[in-house]
Amino acid sequence: EADIYQTPRYLVIGTGKKITLECSQTMGHDKMYWYQQDPGMELHLIHYSYGVNSTEKGDLSSESTVSRIRTEHFPLTLESARPSHTSQYLCASSERTEYSPLHFGNGTRLTVT
């Protein structure tokens, strides 16, 4: 069972709305990540964090923002959703040690109409 939780699982929202995708983990992991995954495509890193108050942009440019105020919580926010934001968003975490496995949440499938 996953120890990393994402809510909501599915979200359909209109253009221009502000949304926050929640991600929480109970493993005490320092590192957390957000990936974007389109159907049949590879995952692309959009944000990551090495710990509280640490956030970095990933390889794929994204209009979303993240925050890391608590170790266990890594929410992703879109200030004004657009149809181009329609995708699956996967949150992951890992221990500080290099090559520690990533633990993924079940994802949030976002549809912007």
Place this chain on the structure above:
Amino acid sequence: AQSVTQLDSHVSVSEGTPVLLRCNYSSSYSPSLFWYVQHPNKGLQLLLKYTSAATLVKGINGFEAEFKKSETSFHLTKPSAHMSDAAEYFCVVSTGGYNKLIFGAGTRLAVHP
């Protein structure tokens, strides 16, 4: 520069027959390589990882992969497919920690009775 190519977007096998999912990589440095599996509507789960130890790596659920530097390959195999193996499989390369993971486009494995 790093890259990873999964040579088959779809693989279909009969239950009880061997599975072969092919992955080639490109890396300027000694890579670490991983295979992840994603079941429908779930997050990704680590199957196995290679980090410069034994070239034949055993993972969960009877899967294994062999690192072949001369062929720049890291193919995933299983002697006998089970219906529960039907999922999407991702080959991943890294040369610098988890913020430098490069995911392949995935191979969808179908298992028929």
